[in-house]
Amino acid sequence: MDVLELYRKTGALLEGHFLLRSGKHSPLFLQTAALLQHPLYAEAVGAALAAPFEDEEIDFVIGPAIGGVVLSFVVARALGARALFAEKAAAGGMTIRPGLEVNPGDRFIAVEDVVTTGASLKKALDAAVRAGGVPVGAAAVIDRSSGAARFGVPFEALARLEAPVYDPPSCPLCKAGVPLKEV
C-alpha cells in the first residue's frame, strides 16, 4: 500500500510552511484525520497495520486519543480483537478510557497515526501495561522519528518519512519569506 499517496489524495499531507505544536517549523504537515474520514481507506490502513500481527493472538488494540481512536478500531477489526483507547490523565500520562477493560494477561498492540517522538504511543502502551496487558507490538501509519522511536516491542510503520523540522531562528522557510501556517 502506498500510504503517502493516500495521504496526498485525501488532502492529509500538506506542503508549505507550518508551525507545529512543538513550536518548531516544518515544510510538511500530516493530518491523518483527513484520510481516516473515508471508512474504506481507514479500513485498508487498518488491515495493512494489522498484517504483521495476524499470526499473533491479540486480545485488544489500544491507541492514544484522539488520533488513535479510529485507528485502534480499524486495526482491531482486522485482527478480530477489541478496540480500546487511552486519554490524557493528570501528571502528563495517559489512562484507559473508563468502561474499557483489560483482563490480566490480555495481549495487545498499541497503534498511532503519526509517530514523531513516540511519546503518546508510549503513554498509551504504558497505560495498558499498568492495567495488566501484555504488549506484543506497536504500529504507526507514519514514522517521522528517523528511527528514534522505540517501544521495547517490535515496531512497524507503513511509511517512514524524513521531513525536516526547524527551530524558528534557523528555519530556511522563514528566511525565504514563505508564509507560516499554524496547524
Ligand SMILES: [Zn+2]
Ligand atoms: Zn519557519
